[in-house]
Every structure is written in C-alpha cells, then in structure tokens.
Amino acid sequence: MSMITPIERDEQLLVVEGLDKSFGPIGACRDVSFELRRGEILGIVGESGSGKTTLLRCISGQLEPTGGQVLFNSRRHGMHDIFALSEQDRRRIAREEWGYVHQNPRDGLRMRVSGGANVAEPLMMNGRRHYGEMREQSLNWFERVELDLGRIDNKPRTFSGGMQQRLQIARNLIHNPSLVFMDEPTGGLDVSVQARLLDLMRVLVREMGLAAIIVTHDIGVARLLADRLLVMKSGFVVEQGLTDQVLDDPQHGYTQLLVSSVLQI
Amino acid sequence: MNAPSNLPANRVYNYAYLDEQTKRMIRRSILKAIAIPGYQVPFGSREMPVPYGWGTGGIQVTASIIGPDDVYKCIDQGADDTTNAVSIRRFFARVADVATTEQTEEATIIQTRHRIPEAPLQEGQIMVYQVPQPEPLRGLEPRETETRAMHAYEEYGLQYLSLYESVAAYGRIAGGAGYPVLVDERYLMSPSPIPKFDNPKLHQSEALHLFGAGREKRIYAVPPHTDVRSLDFEDYPFEIQSWDEVCALCNCDSSYKDEVILDDDGNRMFVCSDSAYCGERRKQGHSGPLAGHALDQLDQPEDAE
Numbered sequence: 001m002s003m004i005t006p007i008e009r010d011e012q013l014l015v016v017e018g019l020d021k022s023f024g025p026i027g028a029c030r031d032v033s034f035e036l037r038r039g040e041i042l043g044i045v046g047e048s049g050s051g052k053t054t055l056l057r058c059i060s061g062q063l064e065p066t067g068g069q070v071l072f073n074s075r076r077h078g079m080h081d082i083f084a085l086s087e088q089d090r091r092r093i094a095r096e097e098w099g100y101v102h103q104n105p106r107d108g109l110r111m112r113v114s115g116g117a118n119v120a121e122p123l124m125m126n127g128r129r130h131y132g133e134m135r136e137q138s139l140n141w142f143e144r145v146e147l148d149l150g151r152i153d154n155k156p157r158t159f160s161g162g163m164q165q166r167l168q169i170a171r172n173l174i175h176n177p178s179l180v181f182m183d184e185p186t187g188g189l190d191v192s193v194q195a196r197l198l199d200l201m202r203v204l205v206r207e208m209g210l211a212a213i214i215v216t217h218d219i220g221v222a223r224l225l226a227d228r229l230l231v232m233k234s235g236f237v238v239e240q241g242l243t244d245q246v247l248d249d250p251q252h253g254y255t256q257l258l259v260s261s262v263l264q265i
Numbered sequence: 266m267n268a269p270s271n272l273p274a275n276r277v278y279n280y281a282y283l284d285e286q287t288k289r290m291i292r293r294s295i296l297k298a299i300a301i302p303g304y305q306v307p308f309g310s311r312e313m314p315v316p317y318g319w320g321t322g323g324i325q326v327t328a329s330i331i332g333p334d335d336v337y338k339c340i341d342q343g344a345d346d347t348t349n350a351v352s353i354r355r356f357f358a359r360v361a362d363v364a365t366t367e368q369t370e371e372a373t374i375i376q377t378r379h380r381i382p383e384a385p386l387q388e389g390q391i392m393v394y395q396v397p398q399p400e401p402l403r404g405l406e407p408r409e410t411e412t413r414a415m416h417a418y419e420e421y422g423l424q425y426l427s428l429y430e431s432v433a434a435y436g437r438i439a440g441g442a443g444y445p446v447l448v449d450e451r452y453l454m455s456p457s458p459i460p461k462f463d464n465p466k467l468h469q470s471e472a473l474h475l476f477g478a479g480r481e482k483r484i485y486a487v488p489p490h491t492d493v494r495s496l497d498f499e500d501y502p503f504e505i506q507s508w509d510e511v512c513a514l515c516n517c518d519s520s521y522k523d524e525v526i527l528d529d530d531g532n533r534m535f536v537c538s539d540s541a542y543c544g545e546r547r548k549q550g551h552s553g554p555l556a557g558h559a560l561d562q563l564d565q566p567e568d569a570e
C-alpha cells in the first residue's frame with residue numbers, strides 16, 4: 001500500500017463538474033468537481049452532514065443536481081451528461097453499468113424475496129430469461145461472497161447484518177458493472193465482520209477491474225480500499241489526492257483534524 | 266349504449282344506476298384502454314351499493330356499456346348461482362332492464378371475477394372482469410411512481426423475480442391465478458384472478474375484454490385479436506393446469522376442475538368449475554362416473570330469471 005503507483009488504466013469514466021445540490025437554503029453539495037478513471041477506487045470521507053450521501057445520489061442519477069454536470073462514459077452513449085439524457089436512458093445506464101450498495105441493507109435488498117432472487121435480479125432486469133443459468137450464476141456469487149449455499153432460498157431477514165451486506169455486494173456485482181457506488185458499506189457492522197468484508201470487497205473489486213466510489217466515515221476503510229481520496233466539509237471538497245498522500249500529509253485543517261483524531265485512538 | 270327515452274315512470278335510479286355524466290367519463294376511459302391494450306387507465310371510480318372487493322369496478326364498467334338490448338351473464342368462480350353472481354345479475358336485471366342468461370353463447374356481456382367460460386367466446390361479446398389489484402408489479406414494488414416508470418419504459422425484469430421465486434421453491438412456475446401476461450408485446454398486465462388455465466383464451470380472442478378495478482380506480486382492456494403472452498423462462502415454459510380426472514358429472518376431460526370434498530373419509534370428486542358448461546353437456550347426454558350424485562341435481566342450470 002505504501003508505494004504510490006500511478007493509475008495506468010487511463011480512460012476517464014466519470015467527470016463531475018461544479019456540482020451543486022441544495023435543499024432550500026441548505027447547500028448540501030457545493031461546487032464539487034472530480035474525475036474517476038476506469039478501475040479506480042475513490043474514497044469520500046467527511047463528517048456527518050457534509051454532503052457525502054447527497055453527492056453519491058446525484059452522481060448515480062437518483063437526485064438531480066441544482067447545478068453543474070455529471071458526465072459518465074457509458075457503453076451506449078459514450079461520455080455524456082447523464083442529466084441531459086432521458087430518464088429512460090439514465091435508468092438503463094444504472095441498470096446495466098452501475099451498482100449501488102446502501103449503508104442499510106434494507107434499502108438495497110428486496111426483503112420479500114429470497115437471497116438467491118435478490119442476487120439474480122439484475123440479470124433479469126437486463127433481459128436474461130433462462131432460469132438455470134441465472135440460478136447457477138447466483139450460486140456462484142453466493143460462493144464468491146462467502147455465503148452459505150444452503151441459504152440461497154432463504155429470505156434476507158433471516159440473514160445477519162454482515163450476511164445481508166454480502167448479499168447486497170453480490171447483487172451489485174453480478175451483472176458486471178463498470179462502476180459501483182457504496183455508501184458506508186460496512187457502517188453498521190462490528191469490527192471483525194467489517195474487516196473480512198472489506199478484504200472481500202478489495203479482492204472482488206480488483207479482480208473485476210471495477211471502478212468504485214466508497215463513502216465512509218472511517219479513515220481505515222479509506223486507506224485500505226481507496227486509490228484516491230476526496231475530503232468533504234459543509235458540502236465543499238476541501239482536499240483531494242492520492243489516498244496515502246492525503247492521509248500522510250494532510251493539507252487542509254479539517255483533514256488534519258480527521259487524521260489526527262483517528263491516530264489518537 | 267344510449268339510455269332508452271321511455272324510462273319507466275317509477276324508476277328510482279337513472280338507467281343502469283350510474284348517472285349519464287359518470288357513464289360518459291367511464292366510457293372515455295374504456296375507449297382509451299382499448300386504444301392502448303393492457304395499459305391501466307385511471308378513472309373516477311364511484312361509490313357503489315356494494316363494498317369494495319365485491320366487484321365495484323366490474324359493475325361500473327358494465328353499467329357504462331350496457332343497454333336494454335344486451336343479454337347479461339354474471340359468474341363468480343365458474344358458477345352463475347353463487348350469491349354474489351346472483352345479486353349482481355338481479356341488480357342489472359332491475360336497473361338496466363336487460364335479459365339475463367346462464368348460457369355463454371347467448372350473452373352479449375359476461376361479468377366475471379375468476380373464470381373465462383369454457384365455451385369459446387365470439388365476436389361481439391364483451392367480458393367484464395372484477396379486478397381486485399390491477400398492478401401486476403405491486404407485490405414486488407410498493408411505490409406507484411416506480412411501477413409507473415417501469416410501465417412507461419417497458420422495464421419488466423422485476424416480474425420475472427416472482428417466476429424465479431416460484432421455480433426456486435416448487436421446481437416449476439407455480440402460481441395458479443392472476444398469472445402475468447404481456448399484451449400486444451408491450452404492456453405487462455394482470456389478468457385479474459382468473460386461473461392461468463384461462464390465460465390462453467385471452468390470446469387472439471374474438472371478444473373484447475374489459476377489466477375494472479374499483480378500489481384502485483383503474484380500467485384496462487384487451488381488444489379482440491390481440492396477442493397475449495404469458496411470461497415464462499426459456500427453460501421453464503408456460504404451462505396450464507391439467508387434471509388426470511374427468512368431470513365426475515359430465516365426463517369432460519378438457520375443462521377447468523373444482524375439487525369437491527364429499528365426506529370425512531377423504532372421498533372427493535372433480536367437477537367442471539363452469540357450471541353452465543357442465544349443465545349444457547349433461548343436457549346433451551354426456552355423463553361422468555358420478556352422474557346422478559346429489560350434486561348433479563343442485564347444479565342443473567335453471568332458466569334465466
């Protein structure tokens with residue numbers, strides 16, 4: 001981790017330019033700009049209320065920004081402002097090329113259908129109609145995220161918190177997306193479960209060459225997973241750069257506070 | 266469809282119960298529904314003199330299209346003689362001055378909740394369905410905004426989730442009633458609680474099919490000669506129910522059967538769920554293994570009221 005290697009997969013995947021999002025008088029995101037390349041993992045850190053979730057929802061097409069642009073390099077449209085596309089095209093990009101892992105598995109899973117169906121859903125959403133093939137693929141993904149194959153037909157509510165997050169991860173990777181958004185994917189879990197899950201995510205994301213944007217409170221998570229880091233405060237990006245650089249030599253006062261507060265523990 | 270001008274002087278309600286404005290509004294929704302097969306058209310559903318769940322949607326559709334020259338049939342399950350069917354039939358006999366029948370062939374309007382009759386439907390006939398839940402995706406997606414978007418953009422992957430669950434649990438696509446169909450290769454539609462046995466009867470039907478959901482305030486339609494395809498998987502093709510038994514009363518081997526428990530010793534019989542069809546066959550001399558059973562008498566079709 002200590003060696004800083006320049007990212008070689010050079011193609012731009014996502015470009016965010018001057019993004020603003022306000023809720024009435026509240027400026028949740030203010031003039032946010034950054035870029036993401038294929039296969040790159042970007043961490044977003046910042047205190048509670050700094051606008052991390054809002055930013056993630058804007059760049060994943062769920063929330064229309066009040067200003068600025070979100071350009072995504074999709075298979076169908078090339079590099080294009082997603083909010084200039086029709087809702088139908090935007091939804092198709094989300095379905096085909098993105099995953100979104102929620103902090104609370106209840107928001108990211110369908111609790112009324114089995115774990116296997118949750119994992120296979122993105123395949124069906126993308127037009128697959130062969131049960132046997134989809135079954136095999138979800139079994140395969142159960143294995144990859146280290147879930148007990150015997151539980152494949154059980155409802156998610158019978159799974160533990162950590163298992164539910166594994167389900168969410170499988171469900172968001174099975175259709176081979178190019179970009180996965182994760183909002184504090186290990187937030188509600190105890191430390192040992194967190195560590196294993198993080199390790200798993202690191203392996204999967206690297207194996208698949210995915211790009212990912214991971215929101216976290218946790219500097220440790222950021223250090224483990226992220227190539228680059230974006231630090232937010234009050235809706236602004238106050239600092240961004242290679243993870244090790246930002247964490248080892250924080251420039252902004254807030255980042256210094258963030259890093260030192262972790263080190264004190 | 267026009268109200269007769271020579272209204273009986275003692276009539277308390279407007280012809281066919283609903284006022285003319287309301288009927289016009291419902292007819293507009295029906296026309297739109299016919300123009301866009303399978304699409305759920307909102308309409309201003311009225312309070313009816315029966316509770317929701319008793320067929321308020323179907324009754325309003327019938328009231329809007331019926332005229333004194335119509336011949337009206339109403340069935341609940343497959344039978345014409347159940348309480349609900351009898352009272353709805355009496356209702357229209359009284360408020361719309363129509364002749365009623367139990368014979369599928371004679372009817373111009375057939376109102377139903379659970380079945381499409383066994384006798385093939387003909388050109389000019391209208392089936393009216395009482396629909397409890399018009400939205401096939403509702404069980405999987407509670408948000409109306411989201412299901413609307415799915416229909417608008419033809420995103421029907423979610424519906425396959427219920428088929429997947431079914432195969433995972435039962436090794437086949439189970440689910441007997443309200444089996445989802447794609448209409449005219451465009452709109453996903455719930456054919457209401459008819460058994461999937463009846464789904465193929467909607468495909469390229471000679472008749473017009475109108476679906477009314479009173480509580481949910483939606484009307485949709487399958488016009489004559491429209492493609493209706495039941496969803497399935499490549500490796501689990503759509504299949505209808507079938508029975509090893511013939512009808513105990515009329516010997517029919519191709520109809521939809523109801524199972525009737527005869528006693529506490531587990532004896533049972535299978536009979537046609539379409540009682541008018543079964544009765545007609547018996548009249549023609551067909552007789553099954555339990556012909557002459559007490560149920561045989563109960564079931565004989567009476568002459569229409």
Ligand SMILES: Nc1ncnc2c1ncn2[C@@H]1O[C@H](COP(=O)(O)OP(=O)(O)OP(=O)(O)O)[C@@H](O)[C@H]1O
Nearest residue numbers: 023026027028046047048049050051052053054055
């Ligand atoms: N739907 C909304 N309506 C009004 N204000 C909102 C809405 N969503 C977020 N906000 C406000 O925007 C600001 C940023 O919220 P956001 O949820 O993005 O923060 P966050 O960085 O994700 O916080 P946390 O770490 O606690 O999850 C907050 O002040 C929040 O109250």
Ligand SMILES: [Mg+2]
Nearest residue numbers: 052053054183
């Ligand atoms: Mg948040």
